[in-house]
Amino acid sequence: MRKDTEQVIKDFNIKTFGSKKNIQNLEALFSPHEEVLYISPTIVTITHKPRREVKSGSLVVTDTALVSEKFTVGVFALTSKSIFAFTALATDISPANFSYNCPLYEVFTVECSSRMLGLASGIIKISTSRFNVEVVATYKKEVLTKIQTVFDEAIQISKKNERAQAKQVKQVNQAPLPPVDDIPAQIKKLADLRDSGILSEDEFQAKKTELLSRI
Numbered sequence: 001m002r003k004d005t006e007q008v009i010k011d012f013n014i015k016t017f018g019s020k021k022n023i024q025n026l027e028a029l030f031s032p033h034e035e036v037l038y039i040s041p042t043i044v045t046i047t048h049k050p051r052r053e054v055k056s057g058s059l060v061v062t063d064t065a066l067v068s069e070k071f072t073v074g075v076f077a078l079t080s081k082s083i084f085a086f087t088a089l090a091t092d093i094s095p096a097n098f099s100y101n102c103p104l105y106e107v108f109t110v111e112c113s114s115r116m117l118g119l120a121s122g123i124i125k126i127s128t129s130r131f132n133v134e135v136v137a138t139y140k141k142e143v144l145t146k147i148q149t150v151f152d153e154a155i156q157i158s159k160k161n162e163r164a165q166a167k168q169v170k171q172v173n174q175a176p177l178p179p180v181d182d183i184p185a186q187i188k189k190l191a192d193l194r195d196s197g198i199l200s201e202d203e204f205q206a207k208k209t210e211l212l213s214r215i
Helices: 003-011 020-027 141-174 180-195 201-212
Strands: 036-048 052-056 059-063 070-079 082-087 098-103 107-117 119-128 131-137
Touching: 003 036, 020 036, 020 070, 020 082, 036 141, 070 141, 098 131, 107 141, 119 141, 131 141, 180 201
Parallel strands: none
Antiparallel strands: 036 070, 036 131, 052 059, 070 082, 082 098, 107 119, 119 131
């Protein structure tokens, strides 16, 4: 397992017996640029938000992307960029090797609270742009409070970074074209922005093609 995963498991006293392979499969979904902030083998319920109707002029259009579906998976993680869930085993409502991820800037709210599920336990309720996610967690109030704080800080930082990255991308796209002699250096700068996650591969290739066409 990754070192940051091991540290989080230790910090939150997470029980991983029989789940290490699932955790490693989930880790494979992480990018090198994101840090693991919370991870746990648990019960995760992912539900599409209800189908809705959108008015478009005189027409009423059904948003078919929002279909009522539910999936249950077995490992959940919060990183510095996204929330993730994964299960290797097929269930009645989830296929084998089912995975889910959502960038933090698409998360609307997170609420950690205690509830009863036969045994005392807690729940993390996450509302995103298209899904409701419920994660079973510890019932200990101090740990739930710590999880809530980690979520709140990660979402705040992610949304701030997203705004900054969008501004940088806009500046790159609006920048005047450099002299021909400066084009290799400009491409290197764009590659650095791509490698740091600010530009996507498609954005990098489009700008690179534009610059090379001037040589």
